[in-house]
Amino acid sequence: MKDQLNSDREASLSNGMPKITAENVNVFYDEVHALKDVSVEIEQNAVTAFIGPSGCGKSTFLRCLNRMNDTIDICKITGRILLENEDIYDANVDPVQLRAKVGMVFQKPNPFPKSVYDNIAYGPRIHGLASNKSELDDIVEQSLRRAAIWDEVKDRLDAPGTGLSGGQQQRVCIARAIATSPDVLLMDEPCSSLDPIATAQVEELIDELRQNFCVVIVTHSMQQAARVSQRTAFFHLGSLVEFGDTEKIFTNPSDPRTESYITGRIG
Amino acid sequence: MTDTTPTNSLFKISDRTKSRNAAEKRFRIYGIAAISIGLFMLLVLASTIILRGTSAFQQTFITLDVELLESKLDKKGNRNIDDIKKVSTFGYNPILVNAVKASLEKNDIQSSLKKKELSGIISKSAPSQLREYVLADVSSIGQTVEFRFLANGWIDGYLKGRYSRESVANSKFASAEQFDLIDELIKVGVVEKKFNLDFILGADASDQRPEASGIGVAMVGSFYLMLVVLLLSLPLGVAASVYLEEFAKKNLFTDLIEITISNLAAVPSIVFGILGLAVFINYVNLPQSTPIVGGLVLTLMTLPTIIISTRASLKSVPPSIRDAALGVGASKMQTVFHHVLPLAAPGIFTGTIIGMAQALGESAPLLLIGMIGYIATNMPTTIGEGLLAPNSAMPAQIYEWAKRADPAFVERAWGGIIILLIFLLTMNTMAVVLRRKFERRW
Numbered sequence: 001m002k003d004q005l006n007s008d009r010e011a012s013l014s015n016g017m018p019k020i021t022a023e024n025v026n027v028f029y030d031e032v033h034a035l036k037d038v039s040v041e042i043e044q045n046a047v048t049a050f051i052g053p054s055g056c057g058k059s060t061f062l063r064c065l066n067r068m069n070d071t072i073d074i075c076k077i078t079g080r081i082l083l084e085n086e087d088i089y090d091a092n093v094d095p096v097q098l099r100a101k102v103g104m105v106f107q108k109p110n111p112f113p114k115s116v117y118d119n120i121a122y123g124p125r126i127h128g129l130a131s132n133k134s135e136l137d138d139i140v141e142q143s144l145r146r147a148a149i150w151d152e153v154k155d156r157l158d159a160p161g162t163g164l165s166g167g168q169q170q171r172v173c174i175a176r177a178i179a180t181s182p183d184v185l186l187m188d189e190p191c192s193s194l195d196p197i198a199t200a201q202v203e204e205l206i207d208e209l210r211q212n213f214c215v216v217i218v219t220h221s222m223q224q225a226a227r228v229s230q231r232t233a234f235f236h237l238g239s240l241v242e243f244g245d246t247e248k249i250f251t252n253p254s255d256p257r258t259e260s261y262i263t264g265r266i267g
Numbered sequence: 268m269t270d271t272t273p274t275n276s277l278f279k280i281s282d283r284t285k286s287r288n289a290a291e292k293r294f295r296i297y298g299i300a301a302i303s304i305g306l307f308m309l310l311v312l313a314s315t316i317i318l319r320g321t322s323a324f325q326q327t328f329i330t331l332d333v334e335l336l337e338s339k340l341d342k343k344g345n346r347n348i349d350d351i352k353k354v355s356t357f358g359y360n361p362i363l364v365n366a367v368k369a370s371l372e373k374n375d376i377q378s379s380l381k382k383k384e385l386s387g388i389i390s391k392s393a394p395s396q397l398r399e400y401v402l403a404d405v406s407s408i409g410q411t412v413e414f415r416f417l418a419n420g421w422i423d424g425y426l427k428g429r430y431s432r433e434s435v436a437n438s439k440f441a442s443a444e445q446f447d448l449i450d451e452l453i454k455v456g457v458v459e460k461k462f463n464l465d466f467i468l469g470a471d472a473s474d475q476r477p478e479a480s481g482i483g484v485a486m487v488g489s490f491y492l493m494l495v496v497l498l499l500s501l502p503l504g505v506a507a508s509v510y511l512e513e514f515a516k517k518n519l520f521t522d523l524i525e526i527t528i529s530n531l532a533a534v535p536s537i538v539f540g541i542l543g544l545a546v547f548i549n550y551v552n553l554p555q556s557t558p559i560v561g562g563l564v565l566t567l568m569t570l571p572t573i574i575i576s577t578r579a580s581l582k583s584v585p586p587s588i589r590d591a592a593l594g595v596g597a598s599k600m601q602t603v604f605h606h607v608l609p610l611a612a613p614g615i616f617t618g619t620i621i622g623m624a625q626a627l628g629e630s631a632p633l634l635l636i637g638m639i640g641y642i643a644t645n646m647p648t649t650i651g652e653g654l655l656a657p658n659s660a661m662p663a664q665i666y667e668w669a670k671r672a673d674p675a676f677v678e679r680a681w682g683g684i685i686i687l688l689i690f691l692l693t694m695n696t697m698a699v700v701l702r703r704k705f706e707r708r709w
Contacts, residue, residue, distance in 0.1 A: 068593065073516050100596035110587035112606060122605070123595035173591070180595055 017085060019044040019184060019214040020065060025079035027060050027069070034060050038079075038240045040233055042184075047206060047215040049229035049246065051222060053261065056235040058218045062186050065216065066102035067095040083184070100127050103177035107189040109169035111161030111176070116153050119161045119172055120144060123180040139179055146212075147175035148205050167198025174205065178213070185209060187217040191224065203228050222262055226250050234258045316684055323682025326463035326478060327418035327426045329389055329452070332373075333366040334411045335401060346405045356394035360386060363393055366414075371448075374455040378448050388445055390417035392472065392479040418458060420477040420675040422449055426460055429674055466682060471641055471664060477675035480668070482683045484644055488558055488658035489627060489690075491647075495562020495654070496569050496626050501619055503566075504573030505608075511574075512581040513603050532571035539568045540632025548636060556637035556657035564636060565626040572625065576618025580611040613705035620698040624691050630662035639663045661687045 018041035027035035035057040042048050050058035060069070067088060069075045081088050088098050100123070111119050120140045123129075130136035140157070144150040149171040153164070161172050170190060177185060187206070191199040206228045209215055219225050225232050226246060233243040234255075242249060242258045253259045337344060339362055341351055367385045371378055378385070393416040400414075401407060417423075421441035424430045432443035452458040469481025515521045543564035547553045553560050584607050592602040608615075633639060638659050647653035659667065661683060668680035 066594070068590070071589075071593065096596050096598045098596075099594060104590075104594035106587060106590055106594065108587055110585075110591040112588065112591060113610065122592075122597075126595075126597055126601055126605075176591075176595060 018042055019084065020216075021080075021082040021085075022061075022064075023080045023082070025061065025064060025077065025081060027057070027064065028076040029072070030074045034238055035064075036238045038235075040240060040243055042214060042216060043231065044214050045210055045212075046231055047210050047217060047229040048231040048233065049225035050216070050218045050233050050235060051220075051225045051261075052235035052241075054220075057238040058233075058235045059188055061235070062188055062216060062218050065184070065186055066099050066104055068099075068104065070095055100180050101182050102184040102186060103180060103182035104186045105170070105174050105177050105188065105190050107192050109166055109173050109193065111164070111169050111172050113160060113162050115158045116144075116161045116164070116172060117157040119176050120179045123176060127180055129180065143175040143179040144172075146178055146209070147171045148201065148208070149175060165198070167194050167201060170194060170198065170202060171205065174202070174209075178209070182213065184214045184216065187215065189218050189220060192220060199224075222250070234261060236261070316681060316688070319678065320681035320683075320685040322427050323466055323679045323685075324462060325427075325460050326466065327423040327458060327460050329416045329418050329458050331363075331366040331370050331389075331414055331416060331457070332411050333362060333397065333414050334369070335397075335408050336362055336365070337409045340401060340408050341405075346408065348402070348405060351402065351405060351408075354398070356398050359394040359397045362397065363389060370452075370457055374452075374457065376448070376451045376455070378444070380444055380448060384442065384445055387441070388419055388422050388449060390419050390478050391476050392417060417478045418449075420673060422446075422458075423478050424675055425449065426453075426458075427678070429678075466679070467686065470645060471659070471667070473641060474671060474673065477671075477673050477679065480676070480679060482661060482664055482679075482686055484642075484646055485659040485661050485664035485683075486686070487646060487653065488561075488638070489660045491558035491653045491658070492562045492565055492660055493623055493627060495559060496565045496623060497619070499562070499566040500569045500573050500622065504570050504619075505577055505615060507570075508574045508577035508581060509603060509608070512578050513607065514599065528571050528574050532575060535631075536568050536629050537631040537635065539564050540635035542567065543632060544635045554655055554657070556642065557655050558638075558658050558660075559654045560636050561633055561638050561660065562654075564632045565629060568629065568632065569622040569626045572622035573615075573619050576621070577611070577615045580614025580618070581607060583614065584610045613701050617698045617702045620694050620701070624694040624698075627694070628662055628687065628691060630660070630666050633660055633663045634666075639667055641667070661690070 020040075020042040022038055022040050022042075025035060025038045026033070038057075038061055050062060052058050063069045064077060064081060065088075069077065077089065083098070083102070087093070112122065114122075117140055120143050121130075121136050124136060124139050130139055141150060141154075144153060149168060152168060153159075153172070161169065164172060170193075174185075174187075174190070190206075191202050194202065203224065206215060206217065210230075217225075217229065229246045231244065232246040232249040234241045234249065234253075234257075236257050242253060242255045244254075249258060250262060253262065339358060340354055341347075343350055364382045364386045367388070393414075396416065397414070400412070418426075419441070421430060421435070421438075422445070425435075425441070425446050426449070430441065430446075432446055435441045435443060435446070449458055465479070465483075466481045467486075468483035469479070470484040471482075472478075472480035511521060511524065543560060547560045547563050548555045553563075588606050588610065589602055592606045593599075597605065630639075637657075640659075642657050642659050644656060644658055647656050647658070665680050665683040665687065668676040668683060671677075
């Protein structure tokens with residue numbers, strides 16, 4: 001596991017740049033300063049976890065990465081976020097194209113009230129990724145396989161996605177997010193509404209997804225962050241307190257606030 | 268606290284609990300009483316309408332063999348249609364009198380009635396019925412043809428119990444002798460009460476011929492009204508709500524629009540009527556009394572209802588569906604049209620149907636734009652005519668009948684209400700079924 005991590009790290013270093021670079025990001029909801037001067041570098045082929053108490057700004061920051069905050073009228077963002085050296089808040093960037101490259105999985109499983117097949121096929125369809133039915137079938141199967149749910153749903157692709165169990169729904173949502181072959185996968189507390197067994201399945205899946213994607217996960221559970229991530233960022237009251245290797249954050253945090261949080265004294 | 272007994276036994280009910288239970292019991296009784304009063308009123312309403320209205324669907328008919336005399340209808344005898352047209356309905360009266368006389372002779376009935384009183388048992392629409400038949404088939408002149416005429420409204424009223432021999436003692440329209448004659452004719456089967464399809468399909472008739480009037484043309488008028496309302500208010504209403512709900516930024520201006528729309532929904536319909544009169548008829552110069560103007564006015568009235576219900580059903584689509592669509596890179600427009608609108612559709616249709624049902628039952632604005640009164644139209648034959656020819660609407664027709672002097676028209680007003688209610692019930696049932704069938708699926 002550690003060797004794997006190191007080789008991955010070397011691979012990304014050899015690329016010469018981090019996948020996502022955030023520079024002095026500030027977010028305001030009207031007068032509320034929700035995120036203060038956050039700068040991070042998120043690496044390719046690694047899972048980065050954002051942890052912190054409720055309302056610390058971790059979800060807000062995650063939603064900045066694919067511009068989901070654009071849908072909130074009162075939200076103002078300053079600073080720069082670079083995806084492979086391109087500013088995603090540049091006036092020339094269409095958020096729709098960005099979101100095809102930066103997929104997202106939400107807190108609550110939210111499959112469309114359509115069939116499992118249509119749930120997965122929707123993204124490829126609107127982005128024109130498949131030229132015919134058999135290509136689309138392939139994409140759907142591949143996505144479901146990579147989300148480790150193919151065996152469970154292959155016989156009921158026409159059944160409504162909303163009829164599956166919570167854990168299955170969430171994996172279908174993950175399959176839907178990777179069906180557009182994004183570069184980055186954002187996950188906003190993907191396991192918070194799942195039971196422990198489903199959580200374990202999703203966590204295992206996240207670890208596998210690391211091979212192909214840059215994964216960013218927001219989580220309330222510090223154990224989960226420790227289990228699935230290689231890098232961890234600790235947010236508190238809208239500021240990024242500490243960012244580094246997961247192992248170091250959990251065993252030898254440099255900031256007293258991080259230590260207080262992971263030992264359960266705050267948050 | 269008020270418990271003075273030493274034990275705190277659960278079996279001893281405290282005064283506080285007692286008064287609380289009594290209050291609850293009282294409240295239940297009030298509730299049941301309120302519902303009972305409501306149900307009783309509904310029952311009274313429904314039974315009154317049915318008791319008074321169903322008789323309108325039956326009408327008294329007189330079946331006569333009519334000899335279409337050549338000497339009266341075609342004096343020259345050359346069957347020239349232009350000459351035959353010169354004989355007015357007035358010229359057909361003697362033929363009717365003869366037909367009644369012949370029928371009396373055939374059935375061996377004696378009567379001392381004069382000619383005018385004899386033909387008076389038949390509706391005043393009978394001569395034109397005869398004339399139309401002759402003009403349509405000139406070769407029938409000289410032959411004897413069996414006709415079924417409507418009985419005069421007074422005769423019909425006698426059969427339905429509206430008039431008695433005493434009540435017509437001083438009337439110049441009907442007499443006790445005529446009623447005697449009718450009794451005889453009923454015995455031999457010449458006069459009988461039958462289901463009258465023309466009431467449902469026919470046109471309104473003038474004051475002298477209540478028996479010939481029907482609600483059919485007004486029904487077609489209502490249909491064209493609803494067509495205009497549906498075609499205008501559904502797309503306009505849905506487009507406006509989708510824009511306001513999904514695209515527009517929330518600011519002072521959109522707040523103002525929202526308040527205005529809510530207020531418009533509460534504006535009395537007669538205000539929309541006078542607006543229609545001022546704008547559509549006086550300013551735009553659209554023809555008055557026409558379904559197109561009525562439809563425009565009712566559209567104004569229905570739009571707020573549709574916008575409010577559409578916005579409510581858009582709001583009820585969970586935001587997670589929008590997040591999901593945006594998350595896979597759908598544009599705002601794709602999100603709305605692929606995911607939000609289909610989920611909101613049942614609510615939108617329900618709101619539309621309820622708005623249309625409201626518009627269908629509306630009469631006040633129609634009074635102001637002239638879709639009221641005796642409009643002796645025939646059925647419109649084309650869509651253009653349907654929209655642009657003067658017409659009435661069902662509620663306006665009912666109002667018109669109710670205010671006429673002859674009680675025969677009041678009976679038709681009740682009958683018209685039954686038909687209107689059937690339409691409204693059907694529409695509301697459709698709305699309920701739609702809502703049930705597509706209830707939240709997430």
